[in-house]
Amino acid sequence: MRLLGEKQNGITSYYIYDNGYNPLARIEGTPGEEKISYFHNNLAGLPEQLTDSQGNSIWQAEYKIWGNAEKEWKESRSNFDQNLRYQGQYLDRETGLHYNTFRYFDPDIGRFTQPDPIGLLGGNNLYQYAPNPVSWIDPWGWACNRLRDDKGRFRKALNASEEVSSLPDFTGKKTGQIRQILKNRGYTSTPANSGGEVWTKSLPDGNTVSVRMDPAKVRNPALGYADEVPHTHIETVPTSSVSGGNYPPSTVSGRHTASGGTSTKASNPNHNQDVHIPMGKGRSPYN
Secondary structure, eight states: OOOOEEEETTEEEEEEEOSSSOEEEEEESSTTSOEEEEEEEOTTSOEEEEEOTTSOEEEEEEEOTTSOEEEEEEOTTOOOOOOBOSTTOEEOTTTOOEEETTEEEETTTTEESSOOTTGGGGOSOTTBOOSOSSSEEOTTSSOOEESBOTTSSBOOOSSHHHHHHHSOOOTTOOHHHHHHHHHHTTOEEEEOTTSSEEEEEEOTTSEEEEEEEEOOOOOSSOOSSGGGSSEEEEEEEEGGGOBTTBOOGGGOOEEEOTTSOEEOTTTOTTHHHHHSEEOOOOSTTOO
């Protein structure tokens, strides 16, 4: 249950998310004249910056601890306000409250303005948002979810979106480094149909995250992206489609960039470049 689109000052916009509530991009404008803006969020999914397709900043904000914007800036030519806040929240600029799907949240005090609809069954504090906004989220305003464990470490991912967003940037890393990272995270490997290797990890939400390591593919003429050097692909696929560690390309439900974002040809003009993540050269076949 997420905000898919809205209209401000006659301008229609649509939002693209990962598999959870982290906003990735905003598309605005009329068909054929769309403009794409990209979200840059903190670890709890709170948007801190929007950039255009050229990487220029068009909106920025600094927040107090519970998500109240202390400083906010937007490009002078922009007629569109950026109102997304913590995951599942939307700023009501007239009241300063955040619409949190089923309740309103007051970022000045870090509490909901309505009691928990299930009463004391939800706990003694009927207005609590979460123990803290750094390691907890509550996209629906019904029940908070933990992002970190008791020692401050990020807990194991519960879905593909969390797993992908917590992977490190593999750009320039050697194959040995990537293998060790994936082993430590519970991935298993098998030879890939592409001639390289594929590492997979199934998640409780019924999806599998795949990190595929491919050797260079020489093309003539060259296409100009990392397909032509050793590279990785980060993909999401239904676990039911995975057999022996491999899966048909047609079953891929999400292709991801080095920073953990989801990319499609429709939303990203640099899609092919961004989903081919160049690795450092190593032993055959990655030389």
